[in-house]
Amino acid sequence: MSDPLDAVDARILDLIQHDAGLSVAEVAERVGLSSSPCWRRIKRLEDSGVIQRRVTILDRERLGLSFEVYCTVKLSLPTKDNLDAFETAIADLAEVVQCATVTGSADYELRIVTRDMHAFDAFLRNRILSLGLVSNIESRIVIRSVKNTTCAPLGLVCSHLAQSV
Known part of the structure; x- marks a missing residue:
């Protein structure tokens, strides 16, 4: 990705990696943006490959x-x-x-x-x-799954992201 992630990008990624079903309007409201700039950020993250795909996790x-x-x-x-x-x-x-x-x-x-x-x-x-x-x-x-997540540890990307996520 050519543009570095900022705290708003990190918050957007954190929200949608936990719930890909959130609408752009819901994400925008939670990060303090209007829908259009939020959509543009999500689109930029998709186009750059940071967001690979959105999935539904099933209860196996x-x-x-x-x-x-x-x-x-x-x-x-x-x-x-x-x-x-x-x-x-x-x-x-x-x-x-x-x-x-x-x-x-x-x-x-x-x-x-x-x-x-x-x-x-x-x-x-x-x-x-x-x-x-x-x-x-x-x-x-596997006897019992203790932790099973698909979430990337965004706080490791850089220190200012850890404070915002």
Whole structure:
């Protein structure tokens, strides 16, 4: 972003990252602007890529998707072609809600959401292991989620933002 964030931008971002359903008028009122300048700021933040997209967060438990697992994945041979093939395959798997390349003895960390242990086992066997790229998987079943947020820590962007958020 070419223009630096100011305290009003930070407040706008804080509001909409907690509730993307707020109207521009509601955001404007809460930050002390009229709707037009507030809309222009939001549009600038979208155009610059600071705001990537707006989403609705669903209650997975109410949908019957309460089984969550973190898996470290080690590829058999971590060549560029195998890394690309694995990442392409993972992008199409709805059960994988997060995938990151990591340092250490593993190549990837996956966060997987399914209905239950049986669905997870079938997913692992039929979708991940069937790729023929994986040499090792270590799975950790989530017992209870202590903190789960999508909010960026805006106070870390710069010190004057921490005071305003």
